[in-house]
Amino acid sequence: MNQDLPSSKYDRQERLLIWDQKIIENSTILIAGVGGTGSEVCKNLTLMGIGHLILVDVDTIEFSNLNRQLLFQEEDIGKKKAEIAKGRLCDLNPSVKVEDYSILLQNLPQSVFEKVDIIAGCVDNYLARQYLNSIAIEMNKPFVDSATEGFLGQIQYVKARETACLACDNPPPPDETRNLSAPCTLVGKPRIREHCAWKALYDFNELLNREPNDSSSSDILKLTKIANQHAKKNNFAVFDKKELLQLVLFHVPSLITVNAVISGFQSQEIIKGLFLEQKLALPEKERNTLENLISSQRFSIPSYLIYSALSGTITTFDLTPDLDCMVCKKPDSSLKHLLEVNIDRKASFKVLIDKFRMKNGKEYVAFRGNTLLPEEGIIEKLISDKDRVTLSSLHDKEEIRIKIIFTTKKRKRKKKRRKRT
Amino acid sequence: MAKKDVIWDNSTTKRATDSGIEKMIKVRFKDPQLPPDQNIREKYINANGTVFQAINAARDAFNIPEVVPIALLFKGRRMNPSSNISTYGIMQDALLMIVPDQIKGGN
Numbered sequence: 001m002n003q004d005l006p007s008s009k010y011d012r013q014e015r016l017l018i019w020d021q022k023i024i025e026n027s028t029i030l031i032a033g034v035g036g037t038g039s040e041v042c043k044n045l046t047l048m049g050i051g052h053l054i055l056v057d058v059d060t061i062e063f064s065n066l067n068r069q070l071l072f073q074e075e076d077i078g079k080k081k082a083e084i085a086k087g088r089l090c091d092l093n094p095s096v097k098v099e100d101y102s103i104l105l106q107n108l109p110q111s112v113f114e115k116v117d118i119i120a121g122c123v124d125n126y127l128a129r130q131y132l133n134s135i136a137i138e139m140n141k142p143f144v145d146s147a148t149e150g151f152l153g154q155i156q157y158v159k160a161r162e163t164a165c166l167a168c169d170n171p172p173p174p175d176e177t178r179n180l181s182a183p184c185t186l187v188g189k190p191r192i193r194e195h196c197a198w199k200a201l202y203d204f205n206e207l208l209n210r211e212p213n214d215s216s217s218s219d220i221l222k223l224t225k226i227a228n229q230h231a232k233k234n235n236f237a238v239f240d241k242k243e244l245l246q247l248v249l250f251h252v253p254s255l256i257t258v259n260a261v262i263s264g265f266q267s268q269e270i271i272k273g274l275f276l277e278q279k280l281a282l283p284e285k286e287r288n289t290l291e292n293l294i295s296s297q298r299f300s301i302p303s304y305l306i307y308s309a310l311s312g313t314i315t316t317f318d319l320t321p322d323l324d325c326m327v328c329k330k331p332d333s334s335l336k337h338l339l340e341v342n343i344d345r346k347a348s349f350k351v352l353i354d355k356f357r358m359k360n361g362k363e364y365v366a367f368r369g370n371t372l373l374p375e376e377g378i379i380e381k382l383i384s385d386k387d388r389v390t391l392s393s394l395h396d397k398e399e400i401r402i403k404i405i406f407t408t409k410k411r412k413r414k415k416k417r418r419k420r421t
Numbered sequence: 422m423a424k425k426d427v428i429w430d431n432s433t434t435k436r437a438t439d440s441g442i443e444k445m446i447k448v449r450f451k452d453p454q455l456p457p458d459q460n461i462r463e464k465y466i467n468a469n470g471t472v473f474q475a476i477n478a479a480r481d482a483f484n485i486p487e488v489v490p491i492a493l494l495f496k497g498r499r500m501n502p503s504s505n506i507s508t509y510g511i512m513q514d515a516l517l518m519i520v521p522d523q524i525k526g527g528n
Contacts, residue, residue: 152524169500313454
């Protein structure tokens with residue numbers, strides 16, 4: 001080997017004023033959504049030499065993804081995005097550890113979120129975004145969310161209870177999701193007609209282990225049939241194909257250039273966030289430089305960034321947290337934090353409600369902040385051991401956060417068996 | 422619904438309509454997507470009106486069509502369109518930032 005060649009492939013980035021490759025190599029980033037922005041963020045972080053990437057995406061690769069999602073090729077159509085992305089990223093940089101989960105975000109075990117340093121949101125819908133936001137707040141993890149639509153893109157950096165979160169000032173949800181309360185509709189009884197459409201999408205995934213293709217007439221027919229079965233069963237009007245497409249398979253316009261700009265910013269803010277979070281681990285010289293830059297206001301992470309490809313402008317704002325935000329407001333004295341409750345895994349959530357019945361009745365159980373859990377739902381089917389749920393009263397805003405620990409009866413069973421023998 | 426007869430005078434901060442007299446305040450709308458020397462415009466808005474009315478005033482000031490979803494930020498807080506202007510404590514000459522609303526895609 002030529003001795004003049006740099007010894008590290010990260011040589012050029014290591015020449016930066018503030019850089020510590022060890023921090024990057026020891027970090028774990030969760031990327032929710034491996035689509036247009038997600039795949040770009042994956043590529044950036046992989047080539048930077050991030051230690052551990054966790055990819056979560058339930059989607060399969062479609063023909064229309066190929067013009068902008070660089071990790072996928074024509075032969076991958078119909079395969080799981082997270083799985084294929086993992087293979088391509090390992091080829092790009094074999095020293096990066098990549099984990100993939102082709103499941104709904106809501107089904108991702110809490111233990112996965114616990115081990116990450118930063119959560120990157122690259123999802124394409126309001127509900128998933130709000131779900132990630134509530135988890136990031138609860139687990140006190142920095143959350144960098146990105147969104148693109150046509151010529152516009154935005155990034156929001158959420159630092160739990162320091163900056164504004166995505167639920168602050170309660171921005172109204174987009175029209176098509178306004179009628180959808182929470183992903184609990186996937187397992188509970190549909191309360192409104194639109195829930196039937198979402199249940200159908202969920203059933204389709206479960207049945208065929210893939211997303212429906214909006215250009216396949218047989219997929220749409222099948223989806224409509226399932227949705228109408230739910231609608232009839234629950235006495236709602238049936239859907240026609242066009243309405244169902246608009247409701248659950250609506251895709252916003254997307255441009256690779258905007259995705260690339262936004263994912264570039266997002267990756268950059270993730271790296272900056274890592275250095276800020278692990279400032280003390282930086283070598284002394286870099287740490288001093290960083291602190292000087294921070295004090296002279298030349299190093300900061302804007303809480304909100306907007307990019308317009310039409311006007312070629314990038315604007316940053318510092319969003320102020322909403323002190324009454326339902327998700328990120330500081331817990332007051334009325335919130336009893338993390339009571340540990342031993343409960344039978346086969347019980348329903350009604351048991352919890354009965355156990356902690358609060359004043360004025362009408363309580364609901366929520367999972368990680370905003371996912372309403374049906375009263376009749378079996379605990380074991382919806383949450384795993386040591387998960388946290390919140391019990392809230394709609395009337396007096398009182399809340400109790402509960403850590404559920406499943407009771408085990410294995411010992412008793414063994415004794416009974418011994419007696420029988 | 423009958424169209425309101427509006428008597429408008431630039432020198433006053435009150436506007437008379439058939440439903441009474443509305444107190445008007447002058448605010449500055451800023452659209453950061455425009456060049457710096459053109460991105461602030463002044464407009465009178467109803468001090469007791471809704472944020473939605475203020476959004477419409479912002480559209481009017483910058484000729485932003487209704488198909489482009491926008492929101493307003495005041496002191497770093499996103500204003501809820503159905504809330505009343507008075508709940509945000511907006512005073513004369515307040516600066517309201519125009520930002521795109523409902524960017525929700527990702528793939």
